[in-house]
Amino acid sequence: MNAGRLIVFGLGAVALAIALLLGVGGLPPVGDYRGPYGDVVYAIAGPERHAANAVGALVFDIRAFDTLLEEFILFGSVTGVAVLLRPTRRKGDGSAARTIADAADRLVVFLLVGIGVTFGFYVVVHGQITPGGGFQGGAFLASIPLLVYLAGGPGVLYRIVPRGLVAGAGAAGALLFAAIGLLGLAAGGAYFENVIPFGPRKSSIVSGGIIPLLSLASGLEVGAGFARLIRVFLEERLRP
């Protein structure tokens, strides 16, 4: 490599290392929290909204409007990719391509799909109680068709992930998310105000008012969005 370049890189690297070390040295120790917001969120999430998972309460209640924008960013990006990679009139979509999976692979996938789908839905509907929620559960669910593709080939994937269905489901999820916010307006409050009864104090699947509803809408949007992304990427790759 060019010696001059190495010297320039070395000087920059050393300067960066010194700056980083000085910066890291000034950080508070792990767990030493100094801001007021975390304490406020904890005071609201559990005692008031009956949501044991403060992160779920934060994402789907306290800053639900920010999450709405994130849902639309994801929906917009996925739609953009799907439009860019839309099917052109060429011979076939590669669905005839065969899989190299043998019987053992198929058995493993067969066993994993049921467990995976169950776990994905579990994560989506327990967002207010345990770590996870609509985004994590939805993304997990979207990876299941990939498993099916590995065992069954593209034909099966195209059948269980139809273009129209995932596009519609993604749009419905985003719309549902925005519509749930209107409940607050209907009750005479603010957009995304949590006006539904908070349910049992000891967090259950129905606790948290709008939190589980928004988590479901988000799961639908994210799951369909990522499934759509996987479908269009694979189709583009396999097109003859």
Add this chain to the structure above:
Amino acid sequence: MTPDAILQHAALVFVGAAAPVVVLIRKPVSQAIALSLYGLLLAVLFFAYQAPDVALAQIVVGAVLLPLMILLTMARARRQEEE
């Protein structure tokens, strides 16, 4: 050191060691696989620092979906070159 601190330090060391490996690998396909493993290490790091929500998202997006998109894109681009 408490078990928590040991896990945190170990995760930091692994992430710190794996990051340059991802960058230094020059073969794109190997790099995508390394990126996937690096994503899993990041998930462990998030978990060790008590951010399980982020860790879950990181596992699915960083370790599965992102490397998959990269692999599919590269395979498609390579075929275009061949044509």
